[in-house]
Amino acid sequence: MTDSVLTQLVADLLAQRIRIVDLTQTLSPEFPQIVLPPEMGQAWPFRIEETSRYDERGPAWYWNNFSCSEHTGTHFDAPIHWISGMHLPNASTDTIPPAHFIAPACVLDCSREAAADADFLLTIDFLRNWEKQHGRIPPGAWILMRTDWSKRTDPVAYQNLDETGQHTPGPDPAAVRFLVDERRVLGFGSEAIGTDAGQAIHLKPPYPCHYYMHGSGRYGLQCLTNLDLLPATGSVVIAAPLKIKQGSGSPLRVLALVPTPSDVPAHRRKRIGTRPAKIAKRRAAKKRL
Amino acid sequence: MTSPLVRPPRKNPIPRTRVASLPPGMRSRVALGLTAAAALGRFELQVCRDCGRVQYPPREACCACLSRRLDWRVQDGAGELLSETMLRHSFELFFRERMPWRLGMIRLDCGPVLVAHLHGDCSPAPARVRVRASLDRAGQAVLIAIPEKDTPNMADDRQLREMTCDPKFRKVLVTDAKTALGQALVDALVAAGADLVWAGCAEPWKKSPGFERLASIPQISLLTLDLTDSRAVRDIAGEIGGRVDILINTADYHRNFGIAARNGIEVARAEMDMNYFGFLRLAQEFAPAMRARAADGQSSAVAWVNLLSIFALSSFPPHGTYSASKAAALSLAQCLRAELGSAGVRVINVFPGPIDDEWNQALLPPKIAPGRLAAAIIDALRSGAEDVYPGEVAEDWLARWRDNPKALERELASASR
Numbered sequence A: 001m002t003d004s005v006l007t008q009l010v011a012d013l014l015a016q017r018i019r020i021v022d023l024t025q026t027l028s029p030e031f032p033q034i035v036l037p038p039e040m041g042q043a044w045p046f047r048i049e050e051t052s053r054y055d056e057r058g059p060a061w062y063w064n065n066f067s068c069s070e071h072t073g074t075h076f077d078a079p080i081h082w083i084s085g086m087h088l089p090n091a092s093t094d095t096i097p098p099a100h101f102i103a104p105a106c107v108l109d110c111s112r113e114a115a116a117d118a119d120f121l122l123t124i125d126f127l128r129n130w131e132k133q134h135g136r137i138p139p140g141a142w143i144l145m146r147t148d149w150s151k152r153t154d155p156v157a158y159q160n161l162d163e164t165g166q167h168t169p170g171p172d173p174a175a176v177r178f179l180v181d182e183r184r185v186l187g188f189g190s191e192a193i194g195t196d197a198g199q200a201i202h203l204k205p206p207y208p209c210h211y212y213m214h215g216s217g218r219y220g221l222q223c224l225t226n227l228d229l230l231p232a233t234g235s236v237v238i239a240a241p242l243k244i245k246q247g248s249g250s251p252l253r254v255l256a257l258v259p260t261p262s263d264v265p266a267h268r269r270k271r272i273g274t275r276p277a278k279i280a281k282r283r284a285a286k287k288r289l
Numbered sequence B: 001m002t003s004p005l006v007r008p009p010r011k012n013p014i015p016r017t018r019v020a021s022l023p024p025g026m027r028s029r030v031a032l033g034l035t036a037a038a039a040l041g042r043f044e045l046q047v048c049r050d051c052g053r054v055q056y057p058p059r060e061a062c063c064a065c066l067s068r069r070l071d072w073r074v075q076d077g078a079g080e081l082l083s084e085t086m087l088r089h090s091f092e093l094f095f096r097e098r099m100p101w102r103l104g105m106i107r108l109d110c111g112p113v114l115v116a117h118l119h120g121d122c123s124p125a126p127a128r129v130r131v132r133a134s135l136d137r138a139g140q141a142v143l144i145a146i147p148e149k150d151t152p153n154m155a156d157d158r159q160l161r162e163m164t165c166d167p168k169f170r171k172v173l174v175t176d177a178k179t180a181l182g183q184a185l186v187d188a189l190v191a192a193g194a195d196l197v198w199a200g201c202a203e204p205w206k207k208s209p210g211f212e213r214l215a216s217i218p219q220i221s222l223l224t225l226d227l228t229d230s231r232a233v234r235d236i237a238g239e240i241g242g243r244v245d246i247l248i249n250t251a252d253y254h255r256n257f258g259i260a261a262r263n264g265i266e267v268a269r270a271e272m273d274m275n276y277f278g279f280l281r282l283a284q285e286f287a288p289a290m291r292a293r294a295a296d297g298q299s300s301a302v303a304w305v306n307l308l309s310i311f312a313l314s315s316f317p318p319h320g321t322y323s324a325s326k327a328a329a330l331s332l333a334q335c336l337r338a339e340l341g342s343a344g345v346r347v348i349n350v351f352p353g354p355i356d357d358e359w360n361q362a363l364l365p366p367k368i369a370p371g372r373l374a375a376a377i378i379d380a381l382r383s384g385a386e387d388v389y390p391g392e393v394a395e396d397w398l399a400r401w402r403d404n405p406k407a408l409e410r411e412l413a414s415a416s417r
Helices: A006-015 A111-117 A124-134 A155-159 A172-180 A208-213 A266-272 A276-288 B030-038 B181-191 B212-214 B230-243 B266-292 B318-342 B370-382 B392-402 B405-415
Strands: A018-022 A047-055 A058-067 A073-079 A101-109 A144-145 A188-190 A217-224 A234-237 A249-250 A254-259 B044-048 B071-076 B078-087 B103-110 B113-116 B127-135 B142-147 B171-172 B194-201 B219-223 B247-251 B304-305 B344-350
Touching: A006 A018, A006 B103, A018 B171, A047 B230, A101 A124, A101 B212, A124 A172, A155 B113, A172 A208, A188 A208, A208 A217, A208 A249, A254 B171, B030 B044, B030 B071, B030 B127, B030 B142, B113 B127, B171 B181, B181 B194, B181 B212, B181 B370, B194 B304, B212 B219, B219 B230, B230 B266, B247 B266, B266 B318, B304 B318, B304 B370, B318 B344, B344 B370
Parallel strands: A101 A144, A144 A188, A188 A217, B113 B142, B171 B194, B171 B247, B194 B219, B247 B304, B304 B344
Antiparallel strands: A018 A254, A047 A058, A073 A217, A073 A249, A101 A234, A234 A254, B044 B071, B078 B103, B078 B127, B103 B113, B127 B142
């Protein structure tokens, strides 16, 4: 075998110089689905029916039938999901170029802001500050908004609904336009149930992340988890939706390839340290100070 | 006088739990006329159209004039107790296990003399009594004589309780307690003396006004239960299925569409998934344990209640797909009745007209209030009936449907134009 980049990659994976982080929530009936007014069409939650379990229905095998929406659990949004992307070419799950399924990721840590304000909106100022620390967002990258929302394992807290609707963080319209027009990102990923904020129907335009991202042929990832295990830059995301004919999206397994700290240039290690134990230790140390 | 029922001691796990035995269930086709009326909570006898004779037992022809023109007519049951017998021996298992058993001979004011089960509070003969038709554990009509005037603790009579499904000291599962009906029902069950009420709640992240109040009531235990989730239904049945004495399925998915008013089948499927498949999931997981506990002492498993709809009888086209899902549920309820009936567990179907809730907002009154519907369900459990048509709309539809189902179909079709 020739010594190609792929050979090196496999060797790095084997030696755990590159780790794989699973950014996917488990598909389960308990995981909540998006809430819309009840008279509207509804996304199916994940449901599973046993076909046989080594019994009279199938003596030596166990299997299930399951059902769900294209937008259930950790899922991918294709451009035709939104009206602004309806006429774009190669914009459904079966026609998106496969080259887009592997891309670098920039992780924006908004966890403190989201903890302080469930309706936190990501702004251009926040993005510019991030770029000051981590460098310019490269074209074709996933923007992943870390809010630690996935740590809300109680569905009631995860949905965070009150009489005025849902309260979850997301980007503001200007930030989305900046990412689409000036940084030419591949798409936007969120830990909450939508790429847009819970109150985004009241923004101009409503649901700006869906409207601008999909209107420009970009993608969305929702209900991600483990974003706290990713470095701000340097990871690569593998996110390939099911090849559903004219699909608007799909549940999928999202994986991140993450270099271990020793392979990161020394001057950036401090920010990018990833192992949870290390993070916890560092936080504890900070608190003590 | 009947002494008030006391809370039964905890189950002794050493002896074998008895299997249910049933009273004799064979009836001739003509005698099933009595059962058809008792199923609706009515006492009806054959009345000859030619000579006016009221007769019992039911026959093919009038016992006075041999006319075959016999109509089933509602009777008030007033009569005189002529004599009584205390049964101390029987070849029927059901009665052997319940000796002694009080029987009386009664002359009804309308004519016939008959033998009936005799309530413990009836004075010795001669005494005025009221005769009622009730379904027994075999699901067939029997006659029971009760005192002319209500007595204290009358419902606690040992023999009467063999015909009713009183929630007193029983454990009840209400599958959806989030709605106004569910909350009213849970309150009514607690007021009726239920020992424990499991109050089901699907999608807990969607808050429902008033639901959180239930958590503070000591007899109520909240649980997350979504009938569209097979695994959840199985898990809950594993947890509490062996203790449920009465199951009331109030889970209901209701939208307001016919065929042309909505594109696609998503709404119809959701209605079917809750109203039909949800019921089927529940029946598969809960019915076996209820069958096994049908003779488990004073607080045995006794009843399964389905919240159907009057729309199950004949389609209300503006709510056409909902009507279809309720018709499917009615058919399944008949199947469940056959399967649970052989163990003596009663299946009660409730057919309300439009409930006064958000999905019937656009309909004109009369609409049945959730509290009134809840009260009708409690009444049904305390009675010997199995088909309940609460409220004016349900009664009117039932009468029109029994009179001429085709005419009702046409009337409902024109109502939607």
